[in-house]
Amino acid sequence: MIDIRDLTLNQIKEIQEMKAGNVGKHSMLNRRCILRTYSAGVHIGDVVEINGCEARLVNALRLWKWEGGGLSLSAVANNGIKGGRLNRTNEVYLTNVIEFIPTTPKAEATFLNFIEDEETTDTADAE
Numbered sequence: 001m002i003d004i005r006d007l008t009l010n011q012i013k014e015i016q017e018m019k020a021g022n023v024g025k026h027s028m029l030n031r032r033c034i035l036r037t038y039s040a041g042v043h044i045g046d047v048v049e050i051n052g053c054e055a056r057l058v059n060a061l062r063l064w065k066w067e068g069g070g071l072s073l074s075a076v077a078n079n080g081i082k083g084g085r086l087n088r089t090n091e092v093y094l095t096n097v098i099e100f101i102p103t104t105p106k107a108e109a110t111f112l113n114f115i116e117d118e119e120t121t122d123t124a125d126a127e
Contacts, residue, residue: 026050028100032108034063034077038096042073043089044103044111055097060089061111069110077101080110087117 028047035043035055041064045057068082069075 026100028102032103034073034099034101034103035094035097036073036099036101037094038098040094040096043092043094044086045089045092047100050097053097054093054095055100056091056093057089058091060092061086061115062089062092063111069107073099074101077103077107080104080107081114082110084111084114086111086115088115 026047029050031047032045033047035045035047035057037043041062043057043060043062045060047055048058049056063076064085064087066076066081066084069079
């Protein structure tokens with residue numbers, strides 16, 4: 001147990017910065033990544049929020065299955081896929097995220113070939 005009276009001024013400042021969210025920005029924030037979760041599957045998207053083991057993606061896809069590109073998700077993130085099933089989720093908030101893997105432009109180009117649903121548009125934009 002830490003006695004608050006034993007904290008140094010620098011330690012108090014560090015605690016204040018952590019509480020304000022100014023320390024320890026996640027290195028995958030604002031990057032396009034594959035996210036593997038414990039129970040919600042595999043997703044691809046732009047990481048816009050990370051809170052512990054939770055993350056929010058926009059421009060997101062759910063990767064249901066893949067063929068080629070390798071056995072691991074690291075290989076998929078680097079090389080892409082030769083077959084598979086993806087669908088658009090646009091925005092998704094995931095819990096129990098256990099892995100973030102940045103994708104390459106080469107891989108992203110292959111994902112587009114296997115999206116099964118049409119691109120969605122806002123009804124407000126269509127009017």
